Amino acid sequence: MTASHLRQLASVVGLLVLWQLLVQTGKLSELFLPAPLSVLASMWEMTRSGQLPWAVLVSLNRVLQGFVYGAAAGIVLGLLAGAVGWIEDVLDPWVAAVYPIPKSALFPLFLLWFGLGDASKIATIAIGVLFLVLVNTITGVRSLSPVLLKAARDLGATRIQIFTKVILPGALPNIFTGLRLGAGMALILVFITEIEATKAGLGFLLWEAFQLLDTRKVFAGVVTFGLLGVATTWLLQWLERVGCPWLQRSN
């Protein structure tokens, strides 16, 4: 462990201990900032009762479905738009029009169209992920050096082979950037869509706890969201290492 690691550890542990002490000595109110240990205790309780795992499962199901649909559509459309001129022309105005809209603003519409169930939430998440992945995929295709396409053609590749063997792997690093941004967006959107019109999920749990002024539970929800964020980042980093082995630094 280096000195830098030690300082980082000291920073986290030090602040947590200070926080705990401030609450225990009554300098901070439990209502606004519950002590770290009581948040932990609350999380343990909620886990044992099954409340927290169930909420996570419900939310993860929505996030995963929305993410997979959105990402798949974004990658396919992005590759096609990047490689085929007329498809880009057809898509471009829609991307320009819908991209700047905060995707949470579409949620009421989707509630209207798809009802109060999971479908409206999944659709909102999918749209949010789609545009981030789409825009990054197009960038990936565009950043491909034209001489690589020329070389592939010279070596005898057909149009379809150029698509699968050059354009797709060439755009992959940017596609992963899109997926990482999309994963963050999916977590934001699952929280927003779970505030209203649902009786399950991590967002619902957190919001309900807030309305009951159960601050320990609110913190438990926030921490769990944080852990989900870390987990998705790790998962995507691992996927990127497997999918783009050439991006690894050589020692």
Place this chain on the structure above:
Amino acid sequence: MLLALRDVGKTWLIKRTGERVVALQSISLDVQAGEFLIFLGPSGCGKSTLLQIIAGLEAPSSGEIRFPQARGHAKLTSMVFQDYALFPWRTVLGNVVFGPEVRHVARAEREVAVRRLIELVNLTGAEHRYPHELSGGMRQRVALARALANDPQILLFDEPLAALDAQTRRVLQDELLRIWRETGKTFVYVTHSLQEAVLLGSRIVLMTASPGRIKRIVDVPLARPRHVTGRQEAAILDQLDGLLGDEVTQAMAL
């Protein structure tokens, strides 16, 4: 004769101004089997464009290109690009095997061929490295092996050594001559370096700038290895230098 160029011309249209630029004009030339042909000329004389036309990557605006001995669907030409144009997501092996792979050569057959080529260009041991883990010289060896993997009749080189340092360039020039001899293939090689032209070429096609035309074809009947400091080499260098000097002056005056 392996390749015949007849009155080949290329005109670019600059869309913004509507201006027409004549890049190549009435290029007629026969390329003989097994020769090391050099296109030598100042920047902007259209020699790279000519190479792309021979490769079929650009269409000529006028004239025609014929391969009189073309048989079946054998791949006729393969290009070695100046900036290597290697696929960064493929290892050395993956890059070299690309041609046979897209042309559906049986796996066992292409593995054997590719191993042999990697040995030919002295890259044994580096098969599983990615391009960014290689030096410039090694990258150009990969590009050469990749071009050879399609077993073309003619190898086209677009200033392949221009981006390398002088030492590496010297080594690779010798390597190119060795591989040319060992494979018996026809090499068509574009360069703007006089020394390189005299060291490598069996025939040098000197080109003029804007529009690109053939100014003179110089035979280099000297034995190899050649040395830029040799007496006969110096004589040819002098001759080329004089001819090329006029061209550069004219090109800069425009």
